[in-house]
Amino acid sequence: MLNFLLRRLAAGLVTLFVALFLMYLLVEASIDPLADLIESTAPNKAELIAQRTEQLNLDVNPVIRFFWWLGALFTGDLGVAWKSGQAVSAQLTNAIGSTIELVSAATVLSLLVGVAVGIVSALRQYSAFDYVIIFFSFLLYSLPSFWVAVLLKQWGAIGFNDFLRDPLIAWPVIIGLSLVVGLLWSLAIGGTATRRVQVFAIAAAANLALLAYVQLTGWWERPQIGPVLLALLGAGTAFAVAGVFAGLHNRRALYTGMTVVAIGVVAYFPMQVLFDQVTESHWLTAGLALVTVAVGYGVGRLFGGPDWRLSARTGAAVALVMGTLIFVDQVMQVWGPYFDALGGRPIPTFGDRTPNLGGNYWVQVLDSYTHLILPTATLVLIAFASYTRYARSSMLEVMNQDYVRTARAKGLPERLVIVRHGFRNALIPLATIVPIDVITLIGGAVITENVFGRPGMGQLFVRSLEQAEIEPVMAYLLVVAALAIIANIVADLVYAAIDPRIRLDA
Amino acid sequence: MSTPTTPQPSGQPEERLENAIELQDVAGLSQGQIVRRRFFRHKGAMVGLAVLALTALLALTSVGVGPVPGWWQWTPGQTGAVVNPGGSPTLSMPTWLGGEGFAIGDHPFGQDEIGRDIFARVMAGVQTSLMVMVIIGGVAAIIGVAVGATAGFFRGRTDTLLMRATDLVITVPTIVIGAVVGKMAGTVSGVVFALALGLILWTTLARLVRGEFLSLREREFVDAARVAGAGNMRIIFKHILPNAIGTLIVAVTLLMSSAILLETALSYLGFGIVPPEISLGQLINEYQQAFSTRPWLFWWPGLFIVIIALTINFIGDGLRDAFDPRQKRIPSERKMAKAAAADDAAARARVPSVRPDAGVGGGA
Numbered sequence: 001m002l003n004f005l006l007r008r009l010a011a012g013l014v015t016l017f018v019a020l021f022l023m024y025l026l027v028e029a030s031i032d033p034l035a036d037l038i039e040s041t042a043p044n045k046a047e048l049i050a051q052r053t054e055q056l057n058l059d060v061n062p063v064i065r066f067f068w069w070l071g072a073l074f075t076g077d078l079g080v081a082w083k084s085g086q087a088v089s090a091q092l093t094n095a096i097g098s099t100i101e102l103v104s105a106a107t108v109l110s111l112l113v114g115v116a117v118g119i120v121s122a123l124r125q126y127s128a129f130d131y132v133i134i135f136f137s138f139l140l141y142s143l144p145s146f147w148v149a150v151l152l153k154q155w156g157a158i159g160f161n162d163f164l165r166d167p168l169i170a171w172p173v174i175i176g177l178s179l180v181v182g183l184l185w186s187l188a189i190g191g192t193a194t195r196r197v198q199v200f201a202i203a204a205a206a207n208l209a210l211l212a213y214v215q216l217t218g219w220w221e222r223p224q225i226g227p228v229l230l231a232l233l234g235a236g237t238a239f240a241v242a243g244v245f246a247g248l249h250n251r252r253a254l255y256t257g258m259t260v261v262a263i264g265v266v267a268y269f270p271m272q273v274l275f276d277q278v279t280e281s282h283w284l285t286a287g288l289a290l291v292t293v294a295v296g297y298g299v300g301r302l303f304g305g306p307d308w309r310l311s312a313r314t315g316a317a318v319a320l321v322m323g324t325l326i327f328v329d330q331v332m333q334v335w336g337p338y339f340d341a342l343g344g345r346p347i348p349t350f351g352d353r354t355p356n357l358g359g360n361y362w363v364q365v366l367d368s369y370t371h372l373i374l375p376t377a378t379l380v381l382i383a384f385a386s387y388t389r390y391a392r393s394s395m396l397e398v399m400n401q402d403y404v405r406t407a408r409a410k411g412l413p414e415r416l417v418i419v420r421h422g423f424r425n426a427l428i429p430l431a432t433i434v435p436i437d438v439i440t441l442i443g444g445a446v447i448t449e450n451v452f453g454r455p456g457m458g459q460l461f462v463r464s465l466e467q468a469e470i471e472p473v474m475a476y477l478l479v480v481a482a483l484a485i486i487a488n489i490v491a492d493l494v495y496a497a498i499d500p501r502i503r504l505d506a
Numbered sequence: 507m508s509t510p511t512t513p514q515p516s517g518q519p520e521e522r523l524e525n526a527i528e529l530q531d532v533a534g535l536s537q538g539q540i541v542r543r544r545f546f547r548h549k550g551a552m553v554g555l556a557v558l559a560l561t562a563l564l565a566l567t568s569v570g571v572g573p574v575p576g577w578w579q580w581t582p583g584q585t586g587a588v589v590n591p592g593g594s595p596t597l598s599m600p601t602w603l604g605g606e607g608f609a610i611g612d613h614p615f616g617q618d619e620i621g622r623d624i625f626a627r628v629m630a631g632v633q634t635s636l637m638v639m640v641i642i643g644g645v646a647a648i649i650g651v652a653v654g655a656t657a658g659f660f661r662g663r664t665d666t667l668l669m670r671a672t673d674l675v676i677t678v679p680t681i682v683i684g685a686v687v688g689k690m691a692g693t694v695s696g697v698v699f700a701l702a703l704g705l706i707l708w709t710t711l712a713r714l715v716r717g718e719f720l721s722l723r724e725r726e727f728v729d730a731a732r733v734a735g736a737g738n739m740r741i742i743f744k745h746i747l748p749n750a751i752g753t754l755i756v757a758v759t760l761l762m763s764s765a766i767l768l769e770t771a772l773s774y775l776g777f778g779i780v781p782p783e784i785s786l787g788q789l790i791n792e793y794q795q796a797f798s799t800r801p802w803l804f805w806w807p808g809l810f811i812v813i814i815a816l817t818i819n820f821i822g823d824g825l826r827d828a829f830d831p832r833q834k835r836i837p838s839e840r841k842m843a844k845a846a847a848a849d850d851a852a853a854r855a856r857v858p859s860v861r862p863d864a865g866v867g868g869g870a
């Protein structure tokens with residue numbers, strides 16, 4: 001294992017070195033730092049050219065310059081972007097955070113939705129739902145992301161901001177939406193005609209009730225979750241998680257979920273006071289999230305029983321959802337002041353923070369979320385399509401295996417066959433694709449950041465390439481290539497960890 | 507995912523036995539004929555092929571190719587008087603769609619601020635994109651097959667070396683290398699730009715072909731060919747490659763659809779095709795500022811990118827189904843039920859054993 005890791009790391013370092021060397025020569029060939037001077041009509045043109053050649057060592061062979069750059073890199077010096085005069089390490093530090101926010105939000109969202117939809121689609125192979133999903137994944141796969149991004153900017157941001165000025169959805173639209181949602185649910189769940197009608201009615205009614213609640217309580221002006229909605233949403237989550245992963249007949253798991261929801265609702269009130277008292281930070285939030293998950297796990301452990309791990313996992317999952325809901329509720333509470341501070345147009349189309357906004361931690365979080373919505377949506381739309389397709393084909397493959405037939409033959413309920421034998425094995429190929437796909441998303445962020453003006457790494461790369469500054473471009477390539485190599489090693493490790501047939505020592 | 511269509515009018519007795527259909531379908535046919543039949547039966551692929559062919563025809567004939575003039579009255583670079591206020595499109599919908607009666611007019615897609623015809627510009631952009639796409643597909647296929655076949659056939663040190671080279675290219679996202687290469691090659695000409703992109707997009711193909719070769723070279727027919735005295739080149743090109751051609755064609759098709767998105771994205775960023783040549787991505791970049799005042803400048807180029815990429819994806823999907831030997835045409839449950847109901851009770855009794863997806867799809 002360790003041997004494998006060392007071998008891969010060594011090979012990775014060599015790859016990184018050669019890749020950077022080649023890229024240095026390529027970038028060097030494609031940029032021309034003298035372009036503006038050659039076209040200039042200044043009388044001292046020759047002198048200026050000589051001066052800049054001196055400054056950037058353009059008369060030195062690029063191969064030698066690469067080794068100078070590499071030597072400086074080992075001392076931790078990434079160089080200076082000559083046009084702006086900024087240190088590259090400072091530029092990179094600012095940019096990395098923004099890109100990580102974007103890429104991680106997009107990965108998590110598209111993975112959750114894409115895998116869920118893809119698996120349901122595979123379970124309903126050749127049904128109307130399957131065809132609809134296939135068509136949409138094809139469509140999303142064929143969309144140019146920059147085009148979608150500009151569309152979202154114009155319609156999503158400006159349209160939604162206009163909508164917020166007078167937030168009323170027409171009733172026919174609400175009813176139409178509810179019908180569509182009901183139809184989708186009934187297609188996804190399937191079954192006999194009666195069951196489809198039931199599912200359709202329940203889903204449409206629930207959606208109608210939700211939208212009516214939002215409409216009638218003036219939710220858009222004062223969005224909040226509150227204890228009542230928290231209890232409802234939590235109970236729904238508990239039933240869903242326990243129902244899918246443990247089965248509703250497993251009372252311990254269900255009671256674990258419900259207990260966690262009760263704890264969450266009770267904890268909601270002291271948390272309001274606590275959030276006002278302390279100064280929050282991301283570290284505190286992460287710590288609270290860990291505590292929440294631990295509490296959920298502990299509740300499941302206390303319910304005990306022969307299969308306590310299942311209850312514990314259910315508890316942890318429900319606790320995480322409850323914690324997220326309380327967090328979101330807290331963020332929503334600053335919506336009013338935030339809305340006013342931005343003059344009633346809260347969805348921005350540019351940048352990653354509102355400059356000089358001030359406010360406490362929650363305002364800052366809300367501000368970064370509103371800036372994240374549109375770029376994330378763009379990335380998710382495209383990544384979602386590929387994850388759906390991966391998950392669908394992987395699940396189809398697994399469900400045709402002999403061990404699934406065996407599981408059915410020995411009389412396991414279909415839920416167990418799907419969750420334990422199907423779903424888990426379908427995740428194996430996905431787990432190896434995800435780390436590598438993150439690199440694709442970082443590439444996709446180049447376009448998204450450019451359209452939405454987010455000062456991230458992709459933006460840094462594009463700007464610097466345009467400005468003929470080689471140092472920031474090389475710093476970007478260094479980070480991305482190193483990430484790609486690490487991602488590949490991680491993919492191998494994950495594969496070995498979850499699939500016992502793979503042995504790394506061999 | 508092939509859409510089930512029955513080859514014969516329903517009600518004939520043989521139709522209910524699914525295996526019989528399959529066997530009857532492929533009896534006495536060569537592999538190529540089977541694949542062609544399956545492909546032509548794939549509705550999505552056929553619609554895609556038709557739409558793509560029409561789009562290509564429209565783009566090629568309307569503004570002409572190179573020195574040959576087309577039938578459209580404007581050329582992409584020609585400026586003229588702005589007809590409608592702001593240059594809005596003269597195309598209007600039929601009355602039943604809420605328009606003012608169907609009309610094409612002088613500038614169906616509208617005009618930009620200096621009076622250039624958007625239809626002509628978009629058609630020129632479609633031409634460029636198709637050209638770039640075909641070149642990228644060709645170059646990537648040639649390099650990918652050469653690298654993959656060499657690595658997979660000779661294995662050992664050659665394989666390690668070539669796969670390390672592939673890893674090198676994969677280390678950096680294609681759009682990033684594309685931007686660097688495009689900044690250099692895009693200013694030269696569209697063809698050079700396409701060739702350069704082809705030089706970086708071959709990696710997935712190479713890995714795929716290598717995998718196919720690694721497994722195919724162990725098969726008996728390769729041994730047989732070698733015993734018969736065939737050389738390496740003959741075995742590679744006459745014996746192994748034809749067996750890997752299905753995977754290859756599908757992969758190249760899907761590569762072309764991502765190539766068109768890459769090309770337009772790079773041109774959008776300004777690292778691709780530069781004026782006076784026209785690309786759809788470059789048009790979007792040029793006109794995105796005018797979105798709120800003249801949205802048509804922005805709609806049409808994007809729409810054509812989507813059309814091209816979508817049709818190619820559908821064609822690729824059809825090809826995949828056609829080449830997949832495991833692919834069986836599974837009639838929908840409704841069709842099976844109808845066929846059963848149309849006939850006597852004996853047929854009805856046989857239905858449960860015929861339903862192939864009873865244990866798989868309808869499970870829960």
